[in-house]
Amino acid sequence: MTDDFNQARDIDDPEVSGGDGVDRRGFLQCMAWAGTGLVWTATGGVLASRALSPASAAEPALDFSFVQVSDTHIGFKGEANKDALGTFEQAIARIKALEPAPAFIIHTGDITHAQKAGAFDIVTEALKGTKAERVFYIPGENDVFADGGKEYLGRFGGPTGTGWQSFDYKGVHFIGLINVLNFKAGGLGSLGQAQLDWLKKDVERLTSSTPLVVFAHVPLWAVYPKWGWVTEDGGQALSYLKRFGSVTVLNGHIHQIMQKVEGNISFHTALSTAFPQPAPGVGEGPGPVKVPAERLRSVLGLREVNYIQGKSRLAIVDSTLA
Amino acid sequence: MNGSNRSIRVRWLWRLAVLGAAVFGGLAVATWASAGQSANGTAAGQLAQPVAVAAQTGPRIEIAKHKFSLPTLTVPAGTTVTWLNRDEDVHTVVSTTQAFRSGGLETDDAYSYKFTKPGVYQYFCTLHPLMTGRVIVK
Numbered sequence: 001m002t003d004d005f006n007q008a009r010d011i012d013d014p015e016v017s018g019g020d021g022v023d024r025r026g027f028l029q030c031m032a033w034a035g036t037g038l039v040w041t042a043t044g045g046v047l048a049s050r051a052l053s054p055a056s057a058a059e060p061a062l063d064f065s066f067v068q069v070s071d072t073h074i075g076f077k078g079e080a081n082k083d084a085l086g087t088f089e090q091a092i093a094r095i096k097a098l099e100p101a102p103a104f105i106i107h108t109g110d111i112t113h114a115q116k117a118g119a120f121d122i123v124t125e126a127l128k129g130t131k132a133e134r135v136f137y138i139p140g141e142n143d144v145f146a147d148g149g150k151e152y153l154g155r156f157g158g159p160t161g162t163g164w165q166s167f168d169y170k171g172v173h174f175i176g177l178i179n180v181l182n183f184k185a186g187g188l189g190s191l192g193q194a195q196l197d198w199l200k201k202d203v204e205r206l207t208s209s210t211p212l213v214v215f216a217h218v219p220l221w222a223v224y225p226k227w228g229w230v231t232e233d234g235g236q237a238l239s240y241l242k243r244f245g246s247v248t249v250l251n252g253h254i255h256q257i258m259q260k261v262e263g264n265i266s267f268h269t270a271l272s273t274a275f276p277q278p279a280p281g282v283g284e285g286p287g288p289v290k291v292p293a294e295r296l297r298s299v300l301g302l303r304e305v306n307y308i309q310g311k312s313r314l315a316i317v318d319s320t321l322a
Numbered sequence: 323m324n325g326s327n328r329s330i331r332v333r334w335l336w337r338l339a340v341l342g343a344a345v346f347g348g349l350a351v352a353t354w355a356s357a358g359q360s361a362n363g364t365a366a367g368q369l370a371q372p373v374a375v376a377a378q379t380g381p382r383i384e385i386a387k388h389k390f391s392l393p394t395l396t397v398p399a400g401t402t403v404t405w406l407n408r409d410e411d412v413h414t415v416v417s418t419t420q421a422f423r424s425g426g427l428e429t430d431d432a433y434s435y436k437f438t439k440p441g442v443y444q445y446f447c448t449l450h451p452l453m454t455g456r457v458i459v460k
Contacts, residue, residue: 076410078410078429079410080410113412114412114426114428141449141450142412142449145412145426145448145449146426183446185418185444185445185446185451186446186451186454187451187452188451188452227452228450228451228452275410283387284388285387285389286388286411287387287388287410288410288411
């Protein structure tokens with residue numbers, strides 16, 4: 001594999017990596033140059049990227065890949081995207097076109113915009129239409145606020161009814177966490193003691209060489225606490241994961257790509273399929289941002305994650321809908 | 323379908339509210355001012371208007387950029403307070419003691435609650451819990 005476009009120097013620069021670990025300007029230049037997306041790989045804590053190009057014979061065979069889709073906000077009708085259903089369907093078409101097909105799909109929440117009747121069904125039916133064997137859903141606050149999570153848990157809560165979950169796939173251990181239930185006035189997203197206890201027990205039996213993928217809606221790391229872009233007890237959860245050699249954390253919620261590496265843990269937030277949000281601290285507050293219509297699809301997208309056995313990191317491919 | 327119907331209804335109500343405010347506005351503002359300053363007891367009696375009119379002319383808290391425009395509002399007992407969401411995000415208005423609880427408010431949706439008993443009512447948005455406010459009822 002050749003690094004056509006190596007960003008390692010920029011990303012490693014403390015001036016640009018101090019806040020979120022991403023050099024936005026450099027990243028956007030990359031996006032413009034690559035057209036469709038980037039493969040992010042990380043070695044020794046340093047992120048690097050290359051242009052996303054058709055697989056070449058020199059590429060090692062993939063053990064498997066999966067897709068992360070996030071913040072579909074079905075039911076959104078605001079000015080920031082008059083056709084959030086259309087852009088969601090475009091993302092579905094992209095998933096269907098993937099070769100090889102993803103083994104499964106992870107939805108990192110805000111499946112619906114306002115929990116209106118039928119909104120969950122639109123998403124589950126559309127994702128069933130892909131070739132993925134399974135779809136895993138973790139809620140965002142927009143999926144649980146109206147009924148305290150009753151509908152979400154009824155649909156996706158699993159045998160324990162708690163919604164948090166783990167599974168193994170070809171040697172990789174996946175953990176889905178919920179950090180949008182039981183919000184307290186003035187508080188932040190949190191996992192809660194019961195879930196933390198479960199997580200601690202869940203990973204206890206694993207050897208430190210097991211690659212972990214953790215997914216949750218609100219970022220588990222402090223992206224921007226003033227806007228609630230943090231999980232109050234995320235640090236506690238991460239402390240159980242520090243001994244592992246490869247931990248990939250996938251979040252949604254902030255509708256933009258941010259990446260950060262701390263030791264063996266790499267953090268990645270994803271694009272929405274519905275609308276973008278401002279960069280942390282830019283403007284008066286978070287919320288849907290209206291961009292010129294011709295630019296909208298370049299700030300929406302989805303993510304493919306490739307796992308190759310023997311590689312210490314999973315390769316993250318973020319693609320926009322443009 | 324329910325959502326859009328409700329949305330239309332709410333917008334229609336707001337047009338009525340604007341009209342109501344134009345007609346009763348001066349009277350209502352004066353009434354709150356004098357009632358707010360009165361020491362006790364008689365505030366509810368001073369708001370002699372029917373509830374429906376009070377709902378249209380009572381104090382309004384706008385929700386914009388993840389903030390309540392009047393994070394602290396003092397009103398006499400019997401006042402109906404209305405929250406209006408100007409954001410494209412969904413917000414809620416939920417009492418920390420569950421004394422009142424709105425549904426999800428989408429853009430231009432409103433929620434009203436009549437405060438009948440004196441006290442301090444803390445509330446927040448259950449989607450964005452950093453959004454907090456309080457209504458002090460005298």
